[in-house]
Amino acid sequence: MGRIGLLLALLSSTAFAQAPSEFATCVACHGAQAQGIEAMNAPQLAGQNADYLVRQLQGFKTNTRNSADDAIAATMQPMAAMLTEAQMQNLANYLSQLPPQPTTKAASGDANRGYKYYQGSCGACHGPKAEGNPMLHAPNLAILSPAYLTRQYQQFADKKRGFHADDKYGRQMQFMSSALPDEQTIADVVAFIQSQGVQE
CATH class of the missing domain: 1.10.760.10 (Cytochrome c-like domain)
Structure with a gap:
């Protein structure tokens, strides 16, 4: 591995090590860098505004965002239900500071x-x-x-x-x-x- 590759790997592992424990639940759908996974219909979270992320988590938790016939959004409800307000804020602050990645498919x-x-x-x-x-x-x-x-x-x-x-x-x-x-x-x-x- 070249120097640049090694540096990127170290930076990536350091950032992941600093992630709050709640982030582990997000990785399967949203990716290890919170870059989003289109095949999972999961948006990029890296670089999103923290207050917006908290508000969406609150909406999923209380069923004020997801309608009954939106199966994709409904998958977020049990995930958000596990989080306290403090955990939501901590997770949102972390995600908002991650560098956004390029989207994979052109419009x-x-x-x-x-x-x-x-x-x-x-x-x-x-x-x-x-x-x-x-x-x-x-x-x-x-x-x-x-x-x-x-x-x-x-x-x-x-x-x-x-x-x-x-x-x-x-x-x-x-x-x-x-x-x-x-x-x-x-x-x-x-x-x-x-x-x-x-x-x-």
């Missing part, structure tokens, strides 16, 4: 066209580069895969997410899910978002 849309729609409908909350805004409780979108972004947008549009009265910010996003007029526009916006993320 199919037109990023230049998507830029215009994104800035008009999404940028005010999620930031001009889709980096998120903790002050507005808006997550980092640039770290997420095209497939995950598309699916979640559709979940909001279908009222499978953001449906609960206690999910204040989810309900705001459900309202905004009508902003993009068709599937091609959604694909274009997703392509722009991906262009703002970590590149290989």
Whole structure:
């Protein structure tokens, strides 16, 4: 192993050694670097805003995020139910400090066209580069895969997410899910978002 490879291995093992014990439960679906595993429909968590992660864990735990017919989201409920508030915060702080990895599959849309729609409908909350805004409780979108972004947008549009009265910010996003007029526009916006993320 070369010097660079050895250094990366040491850094990786050091980061993993510093992970809270709760992270071990996340690895099977979200990956050892919290990079997400598309085949598991599990999003990247590395680099996500800590307050957003805590809020989603709370939502899974209390069933205010996942609808009864969303089998993928339902798998998170028993995982979140095991965590205390302090554990959620500790885990979220750790994940937010991990470096995001590039998404593995390219988006199919037109990023230049998507830029215009994104800035008009999404940028005010999620930031001009889709980096998120903790002050507005808006997550980092640039770290997420095209497939995950598309699916979640559709979940909001279908009222499978953001449906609960206690999910204040989810309900705001459900309202905004009508902003993009068709599937091609959604694909274009997703392509722009991906262009703002970590590149290989």
